[in-house]
Amino acid sequence: MSLTTQLATMLAMIGMGGWLGIALDTYNRFLQRQDRAHWIVFINDILFWIVQSLIIFYVLLFVNEGELRFYIFLAILCGYAAYQSLFRTIYLKVLEWLIWFATRLYQFFVQLCRYLIIRPIQFLFQMLLALMLLMWKLLLAFLRILYQCARLSFAPFRWIGSIIWKIMPQPWQRALAKIFRYLTGIIHQVKNMKNRIGTWISKWKK
Known part of the structure:
Protein backbone atom coordinates (compact mmCIF):
# COMPACT_ATOMS: atom_id res chain seq x y z
CA MET A 1 0.00 0.00 0.00
CA ILE A 117 -58.73 18.80 -4.03
CA ILE A 118 -60.85 17.30 -1.25
CA ARG A 119 -62.98 20.33 -0.39
CA PRO A 120 -63.92 21.11 -4.06
CA ILE A 121 -64.87 17.46 -4.61
CA GLN A 122 -67.01 17.49 -1.46
CA PHE A 123 -68.63 20.76 -2.55
CA LEU A 124 -69.42 19.43 -6.03
CA PHE A 125 -70.84 16.22 -4.58
CA GLN A 126 -73.02 18.19 -2.15
CA MET A 127 -74.22 20.42 -4.98
CA LEU A 128 -75.05 17.35 -7.07
CA LEU A 129 -76.91 15.78 -4.15
CA ALA A 130 -78.81 19.02 -3.50
CA LEU A 131 -79.78 19.17 -7.18
CA MET A 132 -80.99 15.57 -7.07
CA LEU A 133 -83.03 16.32 -3.93
CA LEU A 134 -84.54 19.38 -5.59
CA MET A 135 -85.48 17.35 -8.66
CA TRP A 136 -86.94 14.64 -6.43
CA LYS A 137 -89.06 17.18 -4.51
CA LEU A 138 -90.24 18.79 -7.74
CA LEU A 139 -91.18 15.38 -9.09
CA LEU A 140 -93.14 14.59 -5.92
CA ALA A 141 -94.91 17.95 -6.06
CA PHE A 142 -95.79 17.36 -9.71
CA LEU A 143 -97.10 13.88 -8.90
CA ARG A 144 -99.22 15.26 -6.03
CA ILE A 145 -100.71 17.91 -8.30
CA LEU A 146 -101.32 15.31 -10.99
CA TYR A 147 -102.91 13.03 -8.43
CA GLN A 148 -105.23 15.77 -7.19
CA CYS A 149 -106.19 16.70 -10.75
CA ALA A 150 -106.85 13.06 -11.61
CA ARG A 151 -108.84 12.64 -8.43
CA LEU A 152 -111.04 15.62 -9.26
CA SER A 153 -111.35 14.55 -12.87
CA PHE A 154 -112.33 11.01 -12.00
CA ALA A 155 -114.76 11.95 -9.22
CA PRO A 156 -117.80 11.55 -11.50
CA PHE A 157 -116.46 8.26 -12.80
CA ARG A 158 -115.91 7.14 -9.23
CA TRP A 159 -119.50 7.92 -8.40
CA ILE A 160 -120.66 6.03 -11.49
CA GLY A 161 -118.26 3.21 -10.65
CA SER A 162 -119.68 2.87 -7.14
CA ILE A 163 -123.15 2.48 -8.63
CA ILE A 164 -121.87 -0.10 -11.12
CA TRP A 165 -120.04 -1.88 -8.28
CA LYS A 166 -123.24 -2.24 -6.30
CA ILE A 167 -125.14 -3.79 -9.20
CA MET A 168 -122.15 -5.93 -10.31
CA PRO A 169 -122.35 -9.72 -9.70
CA GLN A 170 -120.35 -11.08 -6.72
CA PRO A 171 -117.83 -13.12 -8.78
CA TRP A 172 -116.86 -10.02 -10.72
CA GLN A 173 -116.49 -8.03 -7.51
CA ARG A 174 -114.13 -10.65 -6.05
CA ALA A 175 -112.01 -10.66 -9.22
CA LEU A 176 -111.75 -6.88 -9.27
CA ALA A 177 -110.99 -6.83 -5.52
CA LYS A 178 -107.99 -9.11 -6.14
CA ILE A 179 -106.74 -6.78 -8.87
CA PHE A 180 -107.19 -3.75 -6.59
CA ARG A 181 -105.26 -5.48 -3.77
CA TYR A 182 -102.44 -6.31 -6.17
CA LEU A 183 -102.23 -2.69 -7.34
CA THR A 184 -102.36 -1.48 -3.71
CA GLY A 185 -99.41 -3.73 -2.88
CA ILE A 186 -97.40 -2.25 -5.73
CA ILE A 187 -98.20 1.28 -4.55
CA HIS A 188 -97.09 0.39 -0.99
CA GLN A 189 -93.79 -1.00 -2.31
CA VAL A 190 -93.15 2.22 -4.22
CA LYS A 191 -93.89 4.28 -1.08
CA ASN A 192 -91.55 2.11 1.02
CA MET A 193 -88.80 2.51 -1.54
CA LYS A 194 -89.32 6.28 -1.53
CA ASN A 195 -89.12 6.37 2.29
CA ARG A 196 -85.92 4.30 2.27
CA ILE A 197 -84.30 6.59 -0.27
CA GLY A 198 -85.30 9.64 1.78
CA THR A 199 -83.93 8.07 4.99
CA TRP A 200 -80.63 7.18 3.29
CA ILE A 201 -80.25 10.70 1.91
CA SER A 202 -80.99 12.24 5.34
CA LYS A 203 -78.37 10.03 7.02
CA TRP A 204 -75.78 10.86 4.38
CA LYS A 205 -76.38 14.62 4.79
CA LYS A 206 -75.73 14.32 8.54
Missing part, protein backbone atom coordinates in the same frame (compact mmCIF):
# COMPACT_ATOMS: atom_id res chain seq x y z
CA SER A 2 1.52 3.33 -1.07
CA LEU A 3 1.78 6.41 1.13
CA THR A 4 -0.90 8.20 -0.91
CA THR A 5 -3.26 5.29 -0.48
CA GLN A 6 -2.57 5.19 3.25
CA LEU A 7 -3.26 8.92 3.55
CA ALA A 8 -6.47 8.60 1.54
CA THR A 9 -7.48 5.65 3.73
CA MET A 10 -6.84 7.64 6.91
CA LEU A 11 -8.87 10.63 5.68
CA ALA A 12 -11.70 8.39 4.45
CA MET A 13 -11.89 6.53 7.77
CA ILE A 14 -11.82 9.79 9.73
CA GLY A 15 -14.73 10.92 7.59
CA MET A 16 -16.48 7.59 8.20
CA GLY A 17 -16.00 8.10 11.94
CA GLY A 18 -17.79 11.43 11.64
CA TRP A 19 -20.45 9.79 9.50
CA LEU A 20 -20.89 7.08 12.13
CA GLY A 21 -21.52 9.74 14.77
CA ILE A 22 -24.08 11.49 12.55
CA ALA A 23 -25.81 8.21 11.71
CA LEU A 24 -25.91 7.14 15.36
CA ASP A 25 -27.43 10.43 16.55
CA THR A 26 -29.97 10.41 13.73
CA TYR A 27 -30.85 6.77 14.45
CA ASN A 28 -31.34 7.45 18.17
CA ARG A 29 -33.42 10.54 17.43
CA PHE A 30 -35.90 8.64 15.28
CA LEU A 31 -35.87 5.35 17.18
CA GLN A 32 -37.14 6.80 20.50
CA ARG A 33 -35.78 3.94 22.61
CA GLN A 34 -37.84 4.74 25.69
CA ASP A 35 -41.08 4.29 23.71
CA ARG A 36 -40.13 1.01 21.99
CA ALA A 37 -40.23 -2.59 23.10
CA HIS A 38 -36.83 -4.08 23.99
CA TRP A 39 -36.89 -6.69 21.24
CA ILE A 40 -37.65 -4.03 18.62
CA VAL A 41 -34.72 -1.94 19.84
CA PHE A 42 -32.48 -5.02 19.80
CA ILE A 43 -33.39 -5.93 16.21
CA ASN A 44 -33.02 -2.34 15.02
CA ASP A 45 -29.61 -2.03 16.69
CA ILE A 46 -28.36 -5.17 14.94
CA LEU A 47 -29.62 -3.97 11.57
CA PHE A 48 -28.15 -0.51 12.14
CA TRP A 49 -24.66 -1.80 12.89
CA ILE A 50 -24.79 -4.26 10.00
CA VAL A 51 -25.66 -1.44 7.59
CA GLN A 52 -22.96 0.85 8.99
CA SER A 53 -20.37 -1.92 8.77
CA LEU A 54 -21.28 -2.54 5.14
CA ILE A 55 -21.00 1.18 4.34
CA ILE A 56 -17.58 1.46 6.00
CA PHE A 57 -16.36 -1.68 4.25
CA TYR A 58 -17.61 -0.38 0.89
CA VAL A 59 -15.70 2.90 1.36
CA LEU A 60 -12.61 0.96 2.45
CA LEU A 61 -12.96 -1.29 -0.59
CA PHE A 62 -13.18 1.75 -2.83
CA VAL A 63 -10.13 3.45 -1.27
CA ASN A 64 -7.62 0.64 -0.70
CA GLU A 65 -9.37 -2.46 -2.08
CA GLY A 66 -10.51 -3.57 1.37
CA GLU A 67 -7.16 -3.95 3.18
CA LEU A 68 -7.57 -3.75 6.96
CA ARG A 69 -4.96 -2.10 9.16
CA PHE A 70 -4.97 -1.27 12.84
CA TYR A 71 -4.74 2.47 12.18
CA ILE A 72 -8.03 2.26 10.28
CA PHE A 73 -9.90 1.63 13.53
CA LEU A 74 -7.96 4.47 15.18
CA ALA A 75 -8.94 6.79 12.32
CA ILE A 76 -12.58 5.85 12.71
CA LEU A 77 -12.34 6.49 16.45
CA CYS A 78 -10.64 9.86 15.86
CA GLY A 79 -13.33 10.90 13.38
CA TYR A 80 -16.07 9.88 15.79
CA ALA A 81 -14.40 11.75 18.66
CA ALA A 82 -13.93 14.87 16.49
CA TYR A 83 -17.61 14.80 15.60
CA GLN A 84 -18.66 14.38 19.25
CA SER A 85 -16.53 17.26 20.44
CA LEU A 86 -16.85 19.74 17.55
CA PHE A 87 -19.95 19.13 15.46
CA ARG A 88 -22.47 17.13 17.50
CA THR A 89 -24.25 20.09 19.08
CA ILE A 90 -24.51 21.92 15.76
CA TYR A 91 -25.73 18.81 13.94
CA LEU A 92 -28.43 18.07 16.52
CA LYS A 93 -29.77 21.61 16.18
CA VAL A 94 -29.74 21.30 12.38
CA LEU A 95 -31.44 17.88 12.65
CA GLU A 96 -34.20 19.25 14.88
CA TRP A 97 -34.72 22.15 12.50
CA LEU A 98 -34.90 19.78 9.51
CA ILE A 99 -37.46 17.62 11.34
CA TRP A 100 -39.51 20.72 12.21
CA PHE A 101 -39.30 21.98 8.63
CA ALA A 102 -40.27 18.60 7.16
CA THR A 103 -43.23 18.37 9.56
CA ARG A 104 -44.44 21.85 8.67
CA LEU A 105 -43.96 21.18 4.97
CA TYR A 106 -45.95 17.95 5.26
CA GLN A 107 -48.76 19.73 7.12
CA PHE A 108 -48.76 22.48 4.51
CA PHE A 109 -49.14 20.01 1.64
CA VAL A 110 -51.86 18.14 3.55
CA GLN A 111 -53.82 21.37 4.03
CA LEU A 112 -53.17 22.37 0.42
CA CYS A 113 -54.46 19.02 -0.81
CA ARG A 114 -57.47 19.32 1.47
CA TYR A 115 -58.45 22.81 0.27
CA LEU A 116 -57.58 22.38 -3.41
Whole structure:
Protein backbone atom coordinates (compact mmCIF):
# COMPACT_ATOMS: atom_id res chain seq x y z
CA MET A 1 0.00 0.00 0.00
CA SER A 2 1.52 3.33 -1.07
CA LEU A 3 1.78 6.41 1.13
CA THR A 4 -0.90 8.20 -0.91
CA THR A 5 -3.26 5.29 -0.48
CA GLN A 6 -2.57 5.19 3.25
CA LEU A 7 -3.26 8.92 3.55
CA ALA A 8 -6.47 8.60 1.54
CA THR A 9 -7.48 5.65 3.73
CA MET A 10 -6.84 7.64 6.91
CA LEU A 11 -8.87 10.63 5.68
CA ALA A 12 -11.70 8.39 4.45
CA MET A 13 -11.89 6.53 7.77
CA ILE A 14 -11.82 9.79 9.73
CA GLY A 15 -14.73 10.92 7.59
CA MET A 16 -16.48 7.59 8.20
CA GLY A 17 -16.00 8.10 11.94
CA GLY A 18 -17.79 11.43 11.64
CA TRP A 19 -20.45 9.79 9.50
CA LEU A 20 -20.89 7.08 12.13
CA GLY A 21 -21.52 9.74 14.77
CA ILE A 22 -24.08 11.49 12.55
CA ALA A 23 -25.81 8.21 11.71
CA LEU A 24 -25.91 7.14 15.36
CA ASP A 25 -27.43 10.43 16.55
CA THR A 26 -29.97 10.41 13.73
CA TYR A 27 -30.85 6.77 14.45
CA ASN A 28 -31.34 7.45 18.17
CA ARG A 29 -33.42 10.54 17.43
CA PHE A 30 -35.90 8.64 15.28
CA LEU A 31 -35.87 5.35 17.18
CA GLN A 32 -37.14 6.80 20.50
CA ARG A 33 -35.78 3.94 22.61
CA GLN A 34 -37.84 4.74 25.69
CA ASP A 35 -41.08 4.29 23.71
CA ARG A 36 -40.13 1.01 21.99
CA ALA A 37 -40.23 -2.59 23.10
CA HIS A 38 -36.83 -4.08 23.99
CA TRP A 39 -36.89 -6.69 21.24
CA ILE A 40 -37.65 -4.03 18.62
CA VAL A 41 -34.72 -1.94 19.84
CA PHE A 42 -32.48 -5.02 19.80
CA ILE A 43 -33.39 -5.93 16.21
CA ASN A 44 -33.02 -2.34 15.02
CA ASP A 45 -29.61 -2.03 16.69
CA ILE A 46 -28.36 -5.17 14.94
CA LEU A 47 -29.62 -3.97 11.57
CA PHE A 48 -28.15 -0.51 12.14
CA TRP A 49 -24.66 -1.80 12.89
CA ILE A 50 -24.79 -4.26 10.00
CA VAL A 51 -25.66 -1.44 7.59
CA GLN A 52 -22.96 0.85 8.99
CA SER A 53 -20.37 -1.92 8.77
CA LEU A 54 -21.28 -2.54 5.14
CA ILE A 55 -21.00 1.18 4.34
CA ILE A 56 -17.58 1.46 6.00
CA PHE A 57 -16.36 -1.68 4.25
CA TYR A 58 -17.61 -0.38 0.89
CA VAL A 59 -15.70 2.90 1.36
CA LEU A 60 -12.61 0.96 2.45
CA LEU A 61 -12.96 -1.29 -0.59
CA PHE A 62 -13.18 1.75 -2.83
CA VAL A 63 -10.13 3.45 -1.27
CA ASN A 64 -7.62 0.64 -0.70
CA GLU A 65 -9.37 -2.46 -2.08
CA GLY A 66 -10.51 -3.57 1.37
CA GLU A 67 -7.16 -3.95 3.18
CA LEU A 68 -7.57 -3.75 6.96
CA ARG A 69 -4.96 -2.10 9.16
CA PHE A 70 -4.97 -1.27 12.84
CA TYR A 71 -4.74 2.47 12.18
CA ILE A 72 -8.03 2.26 10.28
CA PHE A 73 -9.90 1.63 13.53
CA LEU A 74 -7.96 4.47 15.18
CA ALA A 75 -8.94 6.79 12.32
CA ILE A 76 -12.58 5.85 12.71
CA LEU A 77 -12.34 6.49 16.45
CA CYS A 78 -10.64 9.86 15.86
CA GLY A 79 -13.33 10.90 13.38
CA TYR A 80 -16.07 9.88 15.79
CA ALA A 81 -14.40 11.75 18.66
CA ALA A 82 -13.93 14.87 16.49
CA TYR A 83 -17.61 14.80 15.60
CA GLN A 84 -18.66 14.38 19.25
CA SER A 85 -16.53 17.26 20.44
CA LEU A 86 -16.85 19.74 17.55
CA PHE A 87 -19.95 19.13 15.46
CA ARG A 88 -22.47 17.13 17.50
CA THR A 89 -24.25 20.09 19.08
CA ILE A 90 -24.51 21.92 15.76
CA TYR A 91 -25.73 18.81 13.94
CA LEU A 92 -28.43 18.07 16.52
CA LYS A 93 -29.77 21.61 16.18
CA VAL A 94 -29.74 21.30 12.38
CA LEU A 95 -31.44 17.88 12.65
CA GLU A 96 -34.20 19.25 14.88
CA TRP A 97 -34.72 22.15 12.50
CA LEU A 98 -34.90 19.78 9.51
CA ILE A 99 -37.46 17.62 11.34
CA TRP A 100 -39.51 20.72 12.21
CA PHE A 101 -39.30 21.98 8.63
CA ALA A 102 -40.27 18.60 7.16
CA THR A 103 -43.23 18.37 9.56
CA ARG A 104 -44.44 21.85 8.67
CA LEU A 105 -43.96 21.18 4.97
CA TYR A 106 -45.95 17.95 5.26
CA GLN A 107 -48.76 19.73 7.12
CA PHE A 108 -48.76 22.48 4.51
CA PHE A 109 -49.14 20.01 1.64
CA VAL A 110 -51.86 18.14 3.55
CA GLN A 111 -53.82 21.37 4.03
CA LEU A 112 -53.17 22.37 0.42
CA CYS A 113 -54.46 19.02 -0.81
CA ARG A 114 -57.47 19.32 1.47
CA TYR A 115 -58.45 22.81 0.27
CA LEU A 116 -57.58 22.38 -3.41
CA ILE A 117 -58.73 18.80 -4.03
CA ILE A 118 -60.85 17.30 -1.25
CA ARG A 119 -62.98 20.33 -0.39
CA PRO A 120 -63.92 21.11 -4.06
CA ILE A 121 -64.87 17.46 -4.61
CA GLN A 122 -67.01 17.49 -1.46
CA PHE A 123 -68.63 20.76 -2.55
CA LEU A 124 -69.42 19.43 -6.03
CA PHE A 125 -70.84 16.22 -4.58
CA GLN A 126 -73.02 18.19 -2.15
CA MET A 127 -74.22 20.42 -4.98
CA LEU A 128 -75.05 17.35 -7.07
CA LEU A 129 -76.91 15.78 -4.15
CA ALA A 130 -78.81 19.02 -3.50
CA LEU A 131 -79.78 19.17 -7.18
CA MET A 132 -80.99 15.57 -7.07
CA LEU A 133 -83.03 16.32 -3.93
CA LEU A 134 -84.54 19.38 -5.59
CA MET A 135 -85.48 17.35 -8.66
CA TRP A 136 -86.94 14.64 -6.43
CA LYS A 137 -89.06 17.18 -4.51
CA LEU A 138 -90.24 18.79 -7.74
CA LEU A 139 -91.18 15.38 -9.09
CA LEU A 140 -93.14 14.59 -5.92
CA ALA A 141 -94.91 17.95 -6.06
CA PHE A 142 -95.79 17.36 -9.71
CA LEU A 143 -97.10 13.88 -8.90
CA ARG A 144 -99.22 15.26 -6.03
CA ILE A 145 -100.71 17.91 -8.30
CA LEU A 146 -101.32 15.31 -10.99
CA TYR A 147 -102.91 13.03 -8.43
CA GLN A 148 -105.23 15.77 -7.19
CA CYS A 149 -106.19 16.70 -10.75
CA ALA A 150 -106.85 13.06 -11.61
CA ARG A 151 -108.84 12.64 -8.43
CA LEU A 152 -111.04 15.62 -9.26
CA SER A 153 -111.35 14.55 -12.87
CA PHE A 154 -112.33 11.01 -12.00
CA ALA A 155 -114.76 11.95 -9.22
CA PRO A 156 -117.80 11.55 -11.50
CA PHE A 157 -116.46 8.26 -12.80
CA ARG A 158 -115.91 7.14 -9.23
CA TRP A 159 -119.50 7.92 -8.40
CA ILE A 160 -120.66 6.03 -11.49
CA GLY A 161 -118.26 3.21 -10.65
CA SER A 162 -119.68 2.87 -7.14
CA ILE A 163 -123.15 2.48 -8.63
CA ILE A 164 -121.87 -0.10 -11.12
CA TRP A 165 -120.04 -1.88 -8.28
CA LYS A 166 -123.24 -2.24 -6.30
CA ILE A 167 -125.14 -3.79 -9.20
CA MET A 168 -122.15 -5.93 -10.31
CA PRO A 169 -122.35 -9.72 -9.70
CA GLN A 170 -120.35 -11.08 -6.72
CA PRO A 171 -117.83 -13.12 -8.78
CA TRP A 172 -116.86 -10.02 -10.72
CA GLN A 173 -116.49 -8.03 -7.51
CA ARG A 174 -114.13 -10.65 -6.05
CA ALA A 175 -112.01 -10.66 -9.22
CA LEU A 176 -111.75 -6.88 -9.27
CA ALA A 177 -110.99 -6.83 -5.52
CA LYS A 178 -107.99 -9.11 -6.14
CA ILE A 179 -106.74 -6.78 -8.87
CA PHE A 180 -107.19 -3.75 -6.59
CA ARG A 181 -105.26 -5.48 -3.77
CA TYR A 182 -102.44 -6.31 -6.17
CA LEU A 183 -102.23 -2.69 -7.34
CA THR A 184 -102.36 -1.48 -3.71
CA GLY A 185 -99.41 -3.73 -2.88
CA ILE A 186 -97.40 -2.25 -5.73
CA ILE A 187 -98.20 1.28 -4.55
CA HIS A 188 -97.09 0.39 -0.99
CA GLN A 189 -93.79 -1.00 -2.31
CA VAL A 190 -93.15 2.22 -4.22
CA LYS A 191 -93.89 4.28 -1.08
CA ASN A 192 -91.55 2.11 1.02
CA MET A 193 -88.80 2.51 -1.54
CA LYS A 194 -89.32 6.28 -1.53
CA ASN A 195 -89.12 6.37 2.29
CA ARG A 196 -85.92 4.30 2.27
CA ILE A 197 -84.30 6.59 -0.27
CA GLY A 198 -85.30 9.64 1.78
CA THR A 199 -83.93 8.07 4.99
CA TRP A 200 -80.63 7.18 3.29
CA ILE A 201 -80.25 10.70 1.91
CA SER A 202 -80.99 12.24 5.34
CA LYS A 203 -78.37 10.03 7.02
CA TRP A 204 -75.78 10.86 4.38
CA LYS A 205 -76.38 14.62 4.79
CA LYS A 206 -75.73 14.32 8.54
